[in-house]
Amino acid sequence: MKMYGIVGFKNAGKTGLMERLVAEIVGRGFTVSTIKHAHHNFDVDQPGRDSYRHRKAGASQTVLASANRWAMMTELRGADEPTLDQLLAGLSPVDLVLVEGYKRGDHPKVEAHRAEPGNPLLAPDDPTVRAVAADCKVDAPCPVFDLNDTTAIADFILLDVGL
Template sequence: MRVYGVIGWKNSGKTSLMERLVAEITARGFSVSTVKHVHHEVDLDQPGKDTFRHRQAGAREVVLASKDRFALMVEHRGPEPDLAAVLARLAPVDLVLVEGYKRDSHRKVEVWRRETGQPLIQTGDPLVRAVATDAAGLALPVPVLDLNDTKAVADFILAEVGL
């Protein structure tokens, strides 16, 4: 499975770029799945709902299914799963775009905006293969892409993964 990351600091524009990339790449006929890493507690379920009650009773996995989609909730009740474990659960697709997991060992494009006040991650991570930014005049040892040119960022990622 081809995996490519979109990383950056909070409020840098990662999610907006991910949304545009998924639309652009799927419009080109490729299948795409996404993984979003969060640093806070997340629960898609609500107390009192049937699936919540199933999990509370001890079910390890609960699937909520309808005619349009299904959601698989896995209770791992342990340390946070690593990216490899998450990827292993996905159905095959042409490309998996990963938002976050910035310290993992997959190739990435960094979204960087000067106004966040954060340093570049690229300077310390050789797996950051390009920086997508709206800042002018950055001189880096990797390609600097226009954050607002979704087609160019998609072209770069697709070339990187051989699609």
């Protein structure tokens, strides 16, 4: 599967860019899946729900299924966090996987950058950053797009992965 990352510091606009790119690329007829890396503890299940109760009782994996969707939650219970490659291997085939985070990975990336909060660019020190999407003028060693020019950023990614 083809994969492209969206990276940047906190509040750089990564999630908004991901959302717009998914809609744009799916609108062009491609299938897209996403992976989001979180640096903090999170829970997608709700206390009191049956699936939550199953996990809290000690289940390693809990599958919640309906006619509209299914989800599998895996408790690591002290095991190592899965690698990006391991997560990719568990996905159903699609045309493109967009990855938010994993900025240290060796896959190609677009860096989201906002003038506020004033963080430095990753691109000058990371050759896997193939473009920057910014809301301000930046000096980068790669193409720079307006952060809100979703069409141009999608064009760039699709061309870069050969779609």
